[in-house]
Amino acid sequence: MSDRTIIHVDLDQFFCAVEEQRDPTLKGTPFAVGGSPEGRGVVASASYAARAFGVRSAMPMAHAVRLCPALITVRPDFPAYRAASQAVMAQLHDLTPLVEQISIDEAFLDVSTLGEPGALIAARLQASVRAALGLSCSVGVATNKLVAKIATDVGKGMARSGALPHAICVVPPGEEAAFLAPLPADALWGVGPKTAEKLAGMGILTIGDLAVWPADDLARRFGQHGEDLTRHARGIDTRPIVTERATKSISQETTFAHDVVDRASLERTIRAQATEVATKLRRKELMGTTVKIKIRWPDFTTPTRQLTLRQPTDEAETIINAALRLFGQIWSRGQPVRLIGVGVSGLGTPPRQLSLWDANGPSLAQTAPLWTSTTLR
Numbered sequence: 001m002s003d004r005t006i007i008h009v010d011l012d013q014f015f016c017a018v019e020e021q022r023d024p025t026l027k028g029t030p031f032a033v034g035g036s037p038e039g040r041g042v043v044a045s046a047s048y049a050a051r052a053f054g055v056r057s058a059m060p061m062a063h064a065v066r067l068c069p070a071l072i073t074v075r076p077d078f079p080a081y082r083a084a085s086q087a088v089m090a091q092l093h094d095l096t097p098l099v100e101q102i103s104i105d106e107a108f109l110d111v112s113t114l115g116e117p118g119a120l121i122a123a124r125l126q127a128s129v130r131a132a133l134g135l136s137c138s139v140g141v142a143t144n145k146l147v148a149k150i151a152t153d154v155g156k157g158m159a160r161s162g163a164l165p166h167a168i169c170v171v172p173p174g175e176e177a178a179f180l181a182p183l184p185a186d187a188l189w190g191v192g193p194k195t196a197e198k199l200a201g202m203g204i205l206t207i208g209d210l211a212v213w214p215a216d217d218l219a220r221r222f223g224q225h226g227e228d229l230t231r232h233a234r235g236i237d238t239r240p241i242v243t244e245r246a247t248k249s250i251s252q253e254t255t256f257a258h259d260v261v262d263r264a265s266l267e268r269t270i271r272a273q274a275t276e277v278a279t280k281l282r283r284k285e286l287m288g289t290t291v292k293i294k295i296r297w298p299d300f301t302t303p304t305r306q307l308t309l310r311q312p313t314d315e316a317e318t319i320i321n322a323a324l325r326l327f328g329q330i331w332s333r334g335q336p337v338r339l340i341g342v343g344v345s346g347l348g349t350p351p352r353q354l355s356l357w358d359a360n361g362p363s364l365a366q367t368a369p370l371w372t373s374t375t376l377r
Contacts, residue, residue: 003173005118007109008148012136012164014105015045018084019074021134031072037061039257044076048164087133100241108145110241119170136164142171146189146237176235181208188232207233250280251343259298259336266337273342274323278316287312288344291322295330296339303330
């Protein structure tokens, strides 16, 4: 099989870039999009000028302000970001139908059939996104998704501090393993902090170390994950571009500005979240069979519970009742809550509506919403 040409596109400081278009005075300044530093807001995106001070995404905004006292904070406008993302994805689809969007600001493209060098396609794509939409993006080009994504990260990392990367990094066919070898082991997909710690204890510090480690030993230590690590460390990834991805769950979460101990307030939040989840289910023409609730205590412990319904539902009242029942299993009176969330999974399309005259239709007793409870660990 001939080598594929896969491109990974990552929009640079995306939320911040959209805000700069809306307010040009922000350009070149240290600012962050996210919640209020007075509450429990976190950084959703930081400008490169802010990153020079150590400000990073997912950091508490209060800590970001301590690192950069001159930091400007901007409340997020997610409808604007979604609109900009859709415009970018339309540009990508103009190039090829083989587009896999993996987040609001990232996508893979398979351009193997275009008959041009990947580097030229990447440069043209990068220029067209900037010319048409005024947005900067960094691009990785390789023979597979794994290496293309890492190439983008490497290209971004080579940009000078405080500047937009607007990078292109190309890994020629056959050079995947050599490209990966000097990178730290945790640069590889699937190597999180715990796995990296275990690998370091084995003397495996780089992807190259991982690539030459006996595959059978990794499989013995890590199971299927060990087999994947061996393959990926050698630059092997045969996953295709997935142009459509089924929704697996729909959920709503709320992080409170201050811990909440009032039962009525918590139950109101649950009802509102369950109603919003039901609205989204109907909008997507989906029904779900499993209702889940998540609660986070002030110490960041996050217990979850779920109920499996006998019949799929998109009804708010059914979801509310299940969520409140789960809430009662987790929460004790007076216990402070930092975050609460409701979700529905086990999604599928609604079954055919039976008429009253269907001889084999379910009885009312058969359609009663019964459930079982499962504790998630």
